[in-house]
Amino acid sequence: MIRQLYRVLGPEGSRPLNRLLVLQCGAAVLQGVAFALLVPVLRDLLGPDPDAVWPWLTAFVTCALAHAVLQGAAIGGGFTVGSRLSRVLHRRMADHALRLPLGWFTAGRTAEFSRLAGQNVIQVMSTPAHLLRPFISSLLTPATLVIATFFFDVRTALVLLVCAPVLFAVQAASSAVMRRLDLGRDAAIGESADRVLEYARNQPVLRAFGRTAEGYGALDDALVAEARADRRLIARGLPGLVSFSFATRLVFALLLALGVSWRLDGSLDVPTLLALLVLLVRLIDSVSSAAEAGAGLRIARNTLDRLGAVLDEPPFPQPAEPKKPRDGSVEFTGVGFRYDGGGEPGGEPGGGAAARPVLNDVTFRLPERSMTALVGPSGAGKTTVAGLVARFRDATEGTVRIGGVDVREITADDLAAHVSLVFQDVYLFDGTIEENVRIAAPDASPGELAEAAALSGLDRVIEELPEGWATEVGEGGARLSGGQRQRVSIARALLKDAPILVLDEATAALDQENEALFAEAVRTLADRKTLLVIAHRLSTVVHADQILVLEDGEITERGTHETLVAAGGTYASFWERRTRAHGWRLEAAPS
Ligand SMILES: Nc1ncnc2c1ncn2[C@@H]1O[C@H](COP(=O)(O)OP(=O)(O)OP(=O)(O)O)[C@@H](O)[C@H]1O
Incomplete structure (x- = not known):
C-alpha cells in the first residue's frame, strides 16, 4: 500500500509522505509506551507503596502529551499529503491522457477513466489522513505493547509473541479473500454505473421504442450481477472477519486463564495481574482496529492498483529520432x-x-x-x-x-x-x-x-x-x-x-x-x-x-x-x- 502511494506520488511527493510516516509511526509508538506505562502506574497505585506512583505517572503524562502533539501533526500531515495526492493524480492522469493513443479511448475505458479521475481520486486522497494512521497505529502500538510486556512479565510477553503471528495469519488470509471479493464487486458496480449512464444517454431511442427500465436487459443484468457480487462478498468474506474477531477473543481468554493460574500458584501478584489485564484490553482493541482500517485500505489499494494500471498504459510512442514531413502528401x-x-x-x-x-x-x-x-x-x-x-x-x-x-x-x-x-x-x-x-x-x-x-x-x-x-x-x-x-x-x-x-x-x-x-x-x-x-x-x-x-x-x-x-x-x-x-x-x- 505504502509502496503504491510512493509510486503514484512520484519523487516530488515522497518527502511529505516520508515525513508523514515518521510522524504516524512516532505517534503509534508513543501511544504504546503510554499504555505500557499504565502497568507500573496501576501496580504501584494498587500495591503496598502508592507514593512510588509519581515518577511513573509523570512519565505517563509526558508520553500522553507527546503522543497528542505527534498525533495532531500526523493528522495535519495526512490532509496535506491527501490533497497533494489528489493534485498529483489529476495532473498525472491529464498528462497521461494526452500521451495515450486515441485508439485506447473506447467507451468503456473512457467511463473507467472518468470514474477514476472523479470519485476514486477523492476516495484515495482520504487514505493518508483517515486510513493510514489508524492502520499504522494498529500495528505499531500492539508491537510496542508486546515489547513493553517483557519488562513486566516475561511469560505473558512470550505468549503474546507466539499468538501474534497466528493473529496476523488469520488477518492476512481474511484480507486476501476480501480483496478478491472487493475487486469483483468494484467491477460489478462499475458495470452498473456504465449501464445506468448508457440508459440515461439512450433515453430518446428507448422511449421511441417503448422500452422501460424493466425491459432494458443490459441494465437489469448489471444490477443482478451487482447484487450477486454483494451476496458473494457477505457469504465468503464474513467467515474471515468473524474468524479474526474470534481469534483475538481466544487470545484474550487464554491470557486471562493463564494470568489467573499464575496468580493462584502465587507467581503473579494481584496489582500486576490487573495492570496486565488493562494492557491486554488495550492491545486487543488496537489489533481489532487493524481489521477495520484494513477494510478501507483494501479498497484504497484496489483503487490505487487500477489508477496505476491506467498510468502504466504504454503511451503513444515518440520516435527516438523524429523526422519532419517534407510536404503535405x-x-x-x-x-x-x-x-x-x-x-x-x-x-x-x-x-x-x-x-x-x-x-x-x-x-x-x-x-x-x-x-x-x-x-x-x-x-x-x-x-x-x-x-x-x-x-x-x-x-x-x-x-x-x-x-x-x-x-x-x-x-x-x-x-x-x-x-x-x-x-x-x-x-x-x-x-x-x-x-x-x-x-x-x-x-x-x-x-x-x-x-x-x-x-x-x-x-x-x-x-x-x-x-x-x-x-x-x-x-x-x-x-x-x-x-x-x-x-x-x-x-x-x-x-x-x-x-x-x-x-x-x-x-x-x-x-x-x-x-x-x-x-x-x-x-x-x-x-x-x-x-x-x-x-x-x-x-x-x-x-x-x-x-x-x-x-x-x-x-x-x-x-x-x-x-x-x-x-x-x-x-x-x-x-x-x-x-x-x-x-x-x-x-x-x-x-
Ligand atoms: N474500434 C473498433 N473495434 C473493432 N472493430 C471495428 C472498430 N471500428 C470499426 N470496426 C470494424 O471495422 C470495419 C470497418 O469499419 P469502418 O468504420 O472503418 O468502415 P466505414 O467504411 O467507415 O463504414 P461507414 O461508412 O459505415 O462509416 C467494420 O467491420 C467495423 O465493424
Whole structure:
C-alpha cells in the first residue's frame, strides 16, 4: 500500500509522505509506551507503596502529551499529503491522457477513466489522513505493547509473541479473500454505473421504442450481477472477519486463564495481574482496529492498483529520432489493419488474438494539394483509413507516410500540426461558438476566422443566431442542431490550417443546399490542401482528382469520376443508381 502511494506520488511527493510516516509511526509508538506505562502506574497505585506512583505517572503524562502533539501533526500531515495526492493524480492522469493513443479511448475505458479521475481520486486522497494512521497505529502500538510486556512479565510477553503471528495469519488470509471479493464487486458496480449512464444517454431511442427500465436487459443484468457480487462478498468474506474477531477473543481468554493460574500458584501478584489485564484490553482493541482500517485500505489499494494500471498504459510512442514531413502528401504502402490490439501504437505488429483484417494491402498516394475521395459501402474500412492517417492506431502491416516520412517517425505534435480531421460525430466543448472554433488556432486573426466561417458555411449560422459568435453551444454542443455543429467543426478544422485535411462524412448532417455550398468550398480548398474526403454523397466527390473505391478493406477501383463511370464497375453502378433514383446516398452494390 505504502509502496503504491510512493509510486503514484512520484519523487516530488515522497518527502511529505516520508515525513508523514515518521510522524504516524512516532505517534503509534508513543501511544504504546503510554499504555505500557499504565502497568507500573496501576501496580504501584494498587500495591503496598502508592507514593512510588509519581515518577511513573509523570512519565505517563509526558508520553500522553507527546503522543497528542505527534498525533495532531500526523493528522495535519495526512490532509496535506491527501490533497497533494489528489493534485498529483489529476495532473498525472491529464498528462497521461494526452500521451495515450486515441485508439485506447473506447467507451468503456473512457467511463473507467472518468470514474477514476472523479470519485476514486477523492476516495484515495482520504487514505493518508483517515486510513493510514489508524492502520499504522494498529500495528505499531500492539508491537510496542508486546515489547513493553517483557519488562513486566516475561511469560505473558512470550505468549503474546507466539499468538501474534497466528493473529496476523488469520488477518492476512481474511484480507486476501476480501480483496478478491472487493475487486469483483468494484467491477460489478462499475458495470452498473456504465449501464445506468448508457440508459440515461439512450433515453430518446428507448422511449421511441417503448422500452422501460424493466425491459432494458443490459441494465437489469448489471444490477443482478451487482447484487450477486454483494451476496458473494457477505457469504465468503464474513467467515474471515468473524474468524479474526474470534481469534483475538481466544487470545484474550487464554491470557486471562493463564494470568489467573499464575496468580493462584502465587507467581503473579494481584496489582500486576490487573495492570496486565488493562494492557491486554488495550492491545486487543488496537489489533481489532487493524481489521477495520484494513477494510478501507483494501479498497484504497484496489483503487490505487487500477489508477496505476491506467498510468502504466504504454503511451503513444515518440520516435527516438523524429523526422519532419517534407510536404503535405500522404502515402499508404501495402497497408493492412485489424482491430485486435495489435494495431495499438507501440503494440507488437501483428500481435494479439487473430481478428478479421479490416484493411488488406491498401496502397495509394494523395499528392500534395489534391483532392482524393474515398468511397465504398458501409463497413468497408473508410473511417479506419482516416484514423491511420492521423495515427489513431498503427497499421498492422505496411507503412503510412506523411510528407515522405513514416508516421511512426513523426512526433505527435508534428503529426497534429499536419493533419486536420472532421468526423461525423462532432464533439463541441461547453463554451461559445467562437471559443470552439478558436481551439484550432487561438491566435487566429478576425480575417482568418471569417474565412474559415465562410468556407464552412458557419457564417450563415452566425447570422441567424441572435448572439452570433458568442452563442453558447452547451455541453457537447447540445444547443446546436446537427448541421450547425458540423459546420462549427468544419470551420475549426479549416482554421487549424494543417496541410492535410481529412473529412469523414463531414457533410452527413448538412442539408442539400449547404452540402452543395460546402462541396464547392472543398473544391477551392484542394488548391491549398491535401484533401481526403470520405462521403456517401456523390455530389461531394465527383470533382475529386482521384476517387478510390474501397470494398471489404481493399481498393478495387481508382480513377477520376469520368474514367470510373466509363469503366462500368462498382462506382459506375453507384452512380447509375444515384442518377436513376435522384438519390444522394451511396449504398452497397447488390451482390
Ligand atoms: N474500434 C473498433 N473495434 C473493432 N472493430 C471495428 C472498430 N471500428 C470499426 N470496426 C470494424 O471495422 C470495419 C470497418 O469499419 P469502418 O468504420 O472503418 O468502415 P466505414 O467504411 O467507415 O463504414 P461507414 O461508412 O459505415 O462509416 C467494420 O467491420 C467495423 O465493424
